Amino acid sequence: xxxxxxxxxxxxxxxxxxxxxxxxxxxxxxxxxxxxxxxxxxxxxxxxxxxxxxxxxxxxxxxxxxxxxxxxxxxxxxxxxxxxxxxxxxxxxxxxxxxxxxxxxxxxxxxxxxxxxxxxxxxxxxxxxxxxxxxxxxxxxxxxxxxxxxxxxxxxxxxxxxxxxxxxxxxxxxxxxxxxxxxxxxxxxxxxxxxxxxxxxxxxxxxxxxxxxxxxxxxx
Numbered sequence: 001x002x003x004x005x006x007x008x009x010x011x012x013x014x015x016x017x018x019x020x021x022x023x024x025x026x027x028x029x030x031x032x033x034x035x036x037x038x039x040x041x042x043x044x045x046x047x048x049x050x051x052x053x054x055x056x057x058x059x060x061x062x063x064x065x066x067x068x069x070x071x072x073x074x075x076x077x078x079x080x081x082x083x084x085x086x087x088x089x090x091x092x093x094x095x096x097x098x099x100x101x102x103x104x105x106x107x108x109x110x111x112x113x114x115x116x117x118x119x120x121x122x123x124x125x126x127x128x129x130x131x132x133x134x135x136x137x138x139x140x141x142x143x144x145x146x147x148x149x150x151x152x153x154x155x156x157x158x159x160x161x162x163x164x165x166x167x168x169x170x171x172x173x174x175x176x177x178x179x180x181x182x183x184x185x186x187x188x189x190x191x192x193x194x195x196x197x198x199x200x201x202x203x204x205x206x207x208x209x210x211x212x213x214x215x216x217x218x219x220x
Contacts, residue, residue: 008138008215016138016212024131024143025093029100030124032056033109034117037192039128039200041145042097044172046188047179057098064090067144070171074151085141093143121192128196129203130211137208139219154217161208165201173197 003009008016031038032046041063049059068086072078112120132146142150145168153164180186 007218013138013140016215017135017140020131020134020138021089021093021096022131023127023134025096025100027124027127027129027131028097029104030109030127031121031192032097032101032188033104034112034121034124034192035110035188035190036117036121037125037190037194037196038188039125039196040169040172040176040193043188043193044175044179047176047183047186050185050187051179051183055098056101057095060094060097061090064094064144067148067171071144071148071151074148074155082147086144086147089141089143118191121190122195125192125196125200126203129200130207133204133207134212134215136204137212137215137217139217161205162201165204166197169197 028039028042032042037043038046042060045059045063046056048054048063049056052059064086068083068090071086072083075082109120110117132149135142136146136150139150149161149164149168152167153159153161157164157167176186176189
């Protein structure tokens with residue numbers, strides 16, 4: 001899977017990308033189905049989906065398109081290769097999260113005792129962070145939300161994952177506040193959301209070191 005130089009082969013990159021997407025999608029689905037707090041971007045999409053009475057997969061897709069345009073503004077150019085990669089990542093990922101969420105609900109995940117559910121929700125946040133860490137380092141294609149964090153991290157904050165994560169979360173936090181003001185109700189915001197807000201950058205940094213530790217950031 002790795003070349004003598006230590007970099008992954010093309011096949012290795014594709015395998016790592018696939019594994020990371022599955023890890024991230026499963027983590028997101030755990031947090032959404034338990035409703036004990038999703039990562040901030042997912043939580044904002046859940047609340048928008050309730051506001052507009054839309055399927056979560058469709059809302060994740062719409063939100064992603066908006067972030068692609070925001071990323072282009074930050075980069076001050078329309079990098080069509082990068083934008084196409086964002087779109088290719090986002091479309092199957094959005095519906096994968098929605099599909100796994102429905103499967104977990106069908107399997108009765110909401111019947112877990114509250115203490116176990118909170119632990120599983122936090123594990124979901126950690127899985128999301130692990131998936132992000134892997135595919136950001138592979139950097140073949142990225143989800144636009146994670147591309148935003150990557151742009152902020154390496155173009156403005158000298159590679160600091162923790163601060164970049166907090167800055168990138170300002171937008172979904174604002175969305176959640178606006179939807180709450182309109183609906184007077186909030187979904188997918190709970191203990192897991194606060195864990196993600198405070199610790200997801202640290203989880204990503206730890207995953208950079210300990211999950212596929214030979215893998216370094218590429219194509220920056």
